[in-house]
Amino acid sequence: MSRAARYRLAFVAAAIVLLELLCRIGVIDHLTMQPPSAMVRDFVLLMASGSMNHAMLKTFTNVGIACAAAVIAGIVFGVALHGRRAIRQVLEPLFATYYAIPVYAFYPLFIILFGLGDAPQILIGFMLAVVAVIVNTLNGLDRVSRVHLKTARVYRLGPIATALKITLPSAAPYLLTGIKLALAYAFIGVIGAEFIMSRTGIGYEISFAYNNFDNKIMYPLILLILAVSIAINAGLSHWEQILMQRRGRS
Amino acid sequence: MTAKSWPATVNSLILIAVLFAAWQILFEFAGSQAMTAPVETFRYLGHLLTTETFWGHVEETSRAFFFALLLAVLLGLIIGFLLGAHRFSSEVFEPVLVAFYSVPKITLYPIILLAFGLGLPAKIAFGTIHGVVPVAIFTMGAVRNLNPILLKTARVLRLGPQALVGSVLLPAALPEIFTGIRVGFSLTLIGTLLGEMFGSQRGLGYLLMNAIGLQNVQLIMAVTLLIVLFAASVSTVLIVIDHRLHRRVS
Numbered sequence: 001m002s003r004a005a006r007y008r009l010a011f012v013a014a015a016i017v018l019l020e021l022l023c024r025i026g027v028i029d030h031l032t033m034q035p036p037s038a039m040v041r042d043f044v045l046l047m048a049s050g051s052m053n054h055a056m057l058k059t060f061t062n063v064g065i066a067c068a069a070a071v072i073a074g075i076v077f078g079v080a081l082h083g084r085r086a087i088r089q090v091l092e093p094l095f096a097t098y099y100a101i102p103v104y105a106f107y108p109l110f111i112i113l114f115g116l117g118d119a120p121q122i123l124i125g126f127m128l129a130v131v132a133v134i135v136n137t138l139n140g141l142d143r144v145s146r147v148h149l150k151t152a153r154v155y156r157l158g159p160i161a162t163a164l165k166i167t168l169p170s171a172a173p174y175l176l177t178g179i180k181l182a183l184a185y186a187f188i189g190v191i192g193a194e195f196i197m198s199r200t201g202i203g204y205e206i207s208f209a210y211n212n213f214d215n216k217i218m219y220p221l222i223l224l225i226l227a228v229s230i231a232i233n234a235g236l237s238h239w240e241q242i243l244m245q246r247r248g249r250s
Numbered sequence: 251m252t253a254k255s256w257p258a259t260v261n262s263l264i265l266i267a268v269l270f271a272a273w274q275i276l277f278e279f280a281g282s283q284a285m286t287a288p289v290e291t292f293r294y295l296g297h298l299l300t301t302e303t304f305w306g307h308v309e310e311t312s313r314a315f316f317f318a319l320l321l322a323v324l325l326g327l328i329i330g331f332l333l334g335a336h337r338f339s340s341e342v343f344e345p346v347l348v349a350f351y352s353v354p355k356i357t358l359y360p361i362i363l364l365a366f367g368l369g370l371p372a373k374i375a376f377g378t379i380h381g382v383v384p385v386a387i388f389t390m391g392a393v394r395n396l397n398p399i400l401l402k403t404a405r406v407l408r409l410g411p412q413a414l415v416g417s418v419l420l421p422a423a424l425p426e427i428f429t430g431i432r433v434g435f436s437l438t439l440i441g442t443l444l445g446e447m448f449g450s451q452r453g454l455g456y457l458l459m460n461a462i463g464l465q466n467v468q469l470i471m472a473v474t475l476l477i478v479l480f481a482a483s484v485s486t487v488l489i490v491i492d493h494r495l496h497r498r499v500s
Contacts, residue, residue, distance in 0.1 A: 004341040032364045100436035100485030108462040188354040210360035233352040
């Protein structure tokens with residue numbers, strides 16, 4: 001472990017200990033926040049009870065669908081768009097301002113259009129995720145070096161072989177950046193939509209527990225979401241770095 | 251005329267026309283039960299803007315957004331400058347910031363509400379935690395990657411800390427910092443609106459939530475349109491300034 005990572009770990013640990021102390025001596029009262037140790041205990045109890053299994057399954061399935069759809073649609077669209085200069089230029093301002101628009105503002109409309117089932121949440125997750133994939137796919141394809149493509153032509157590789165042996169490995173780190181963002185955004189989108197209005201899912205359970213002042217359920221679920229999103233992000237970032245290094249070396 | 255010579259404004263106009271056409275087509279499919287047509291939506295928005303109650307909501311949202319953005323930028327700059335000036339601490343904290351960025355912050359909403367209570371402070375806090383991270387990350391990166399020559403020159407000229415920040419660090423890092431503020435602007439807007447959707451009896455977010463309950467499609471469409479118009483136009487202006495700043499430096 002690097003020195004920076006050790007310090008980071010120490011910092012996070014210190015912050016948790018501080019929070020524990022503040023809760024224990026009553027600076028933060030019990031109704032507002034429970035001490036982290038109690039949260040972890042409640043978390044274990046809640047997971048063991050299995051009462052959240054349905055909500056978790058629902059949320060993770062919807063995130064999975066939204067993310068997979070965004071990755072597939074984003075890459076297909078990105079590849080199709082690459083090299084079509086005129087269309088790309090027209091869409092450029094859309095990509096540039098897309099993330100300035102609060103996607104959640106469309107959620108009420110989706111509820112009216114599709115009802116209160118899974119579709120509006122998945123759609124919000126998809127909408128948040130897909131543009132990140134498109135933009136990063138285009139970015140990756142733009143950065144495939146000309147020399148490599150020329151080499152492919154010298155070796156008389158066909159289009160499929162070129163795509164598999166040259167374009168894909170070269171663009172892979174950028175594609176992975178897109179996928180990483182897609183997963184994070186799909187997660188944010190689905191959880192947010194569940195939180196705003198839905199009938200099931202972890203986001204819904206958190207807001208339900210909040211409305212009932214049920215800290216024994218609310219804090220463990222918040223902990224779960226934080227842990228899952230941070231773990232996913234850390235894992236994919238690590239992989240991304242490995243791919244980036246490999247690309248740099250070749 | 252080739253695609254290459256089209257100016258950016260023409261591209262934007264084409265894009266806007268395409269989006270409105272898509273909206274109209276969607277309307278023909280979905281029907282007037284589910285959504286309103288573009289022209290009608292503009293007309294209703296125009297009507298809303300003449301009523302005093304609506305302006306009250308707009309004012310409330312604007313106030314919360316203004317303070318949230320102010321806080322996000324100030325805190326982001328402070329965090330960014332402190333961490334960026336010291337390479338090791340930026341190595342320690344950058345992953346923490348990035349991890350926080352990927353977390354669905356909506357799950358933290360109950361904690362914010364419990365800490366700040368219902369009303370303006372909670373909305374501002376929620377907007378701020380969304381916007382502060384990009385400002386901090388971009389500022390940190392900008393300060394860390396400053397050309398060392400600039401710092402050496404400042405030392406040769408014996409600039410005090412105030413002059414160092416004012417006439418060397420800030421101008422050199424400004425383009426990157428501005429990009430951070432631009433991203434922070436969008437996220438703060440999302441955060442503020444989300445905040446209003448739950449812990450509020452006033453503001454545009456509250457109007458949206460309320461309209462879902464009443465199945466008031468007209469109101470949902472008009473408010474969504476207003477938010478999108480605002481976000482897209484401000485973000486376009488910010489992008490133009492952003493490009494200019496970057497070009498001036500390079």
